[in-house]
Amino acid sequence: MPLRGWGGWARYGLPGLMLGLALSWWGDGRGFPAQAQTLPGPGGRVAAAPGGMGGESGGLIAFNSPANGSGQFLYLIDTKTRAFAIYRVDTTNPKGTVKLEAARQYNWDLKLTEWNNQPPEVTAIEAAVKTLGHATK
Numbered sequence: 832m833p834l835r836g837w838g839g840w841a842r843y844g845l846p847g848l849m850l851g852l853a854l855s856w857w858g859d860g861r862g863f864p865a866q867a868q869t870l871p872g873p874g875g876r877v878a879a880a881p882g883g884m885g886g887e888s889g890g891l892i893a894f895n896s897p898a899n900g901s902g903q904f905l906y907l908i909d910t911k912t913r914a915f916a917i918y919r920v921d922t923t924n925p926k927g928t929v930k931l932e933a934a935r936q937y938n939w940d941l942k943l944t945e946w947n948n949q950p951p952e953v954t955a956i957e958a959a960v961k962t963l964g965h966a967t968k
Contacts, residue, residue, distance in 0.1 A: 895920075904932070913938040 890911035895903045898919055905918040916934040920927065940946075945953045 905929075912936065913941070 890909055892908040892910065893906065895905045898904050901921070901923045903920045903922065905920055906915065907918070908915045914934070914936040917932045919930045919932050921930070951959075
């Protein structure tokens with residue numbers, strides 16, 4: 832049953848809210864710790880919340896973006912384990928389907944000097960900088 836005549840909140844906000852609730856339930860001691868975030872105050876300092884909780888977010892970053900056509904992508908990045916997952920949320924389905932599109936641990940990716948780049952290569956730039964450095968001395 833298509834969602835004709837429904838406002839933007841019902842079409843896009845409701846699936847996001849349901850996904851957020853599901854992730855909150857999953858994070859309640861089963862995965863990532865649910866913690867409050869604090870914003871920097873005057874002078875850029877982060878004030879500690881009552882009970883000793885600071886601005887620690889548990890190392891999880893989540894954001895979304897529109898997908899081609901209808902739907903949204905949900906990106907989850909775990910900075911502690913250096914892994915990410917991308918989900919597609921189908922907003923046209925009345926039940927609101929969620930599909931895992933990709934997942935990867937990027938720890939070893941960050942150790943590469945270069946991969947699949949356009950010229951000039953990193954080694955060529957390094958050699959040019961070293962040559963220029965010797966020429967000016």
